[in-house]
Amino acid sequence: MDVQFDDLIRSALKGRLQAYAPYSKFAVGAAVQCKSGAVFTGSNIENISYGLTICAERIAISSAVAAGQREFVAIAVVADTTEPIMPCGACRQFLAEFSPDLIIVSATVDGNRKIENLSRLLPGPKRGILKNVHTP
Ligand code: THU
Secondary structure (H helix, E strand, C coil): CCCCCCHEEEHHHHHCCEEEEEEEEEEEEEEECCCCCCEEEEEEEECCCCCHCECHHHHHHHHHHHCCCCCCEEEEEHHHHHHCCCCCCHHHHHCCHHHHHCEEEEECCCEEEEEEEHHHHHCCCCCCCCCCCCCC
């Protein structure tokens, strides 16, 4: 399926408007494009107990999975930085659960953008995990 990166980035920008980031003041938006064509957005949700913070990427994916989607083509991430940001390690593992070959398009609010593939950022995400137990 073709991904309209501009549209997905626009959705991520919309998602970013819902960011709850009173501690870092760093608002992040994400939008995931499902194989079905549906798009789900997310933003970071922080907590006074900082470690409980959830990144925008995981919120977008969780929102999609909650709606019955499990196959993803691409995720857009947007933040107000000079260089596009890339998902943190925890998010990479979380994304790889469903789509190890996910396309990641990251954009700055100014329009600077970078395209990556999750398989390059996190190779072998299931290797050595639950080795002797059933693997999905
Ligand atoms: N954050 C995201 O939501 N996504 C990223 O890719 C990088 C970091 C959030 C977590 C925290 O709320 C804030 O950005 C500062 O790290």
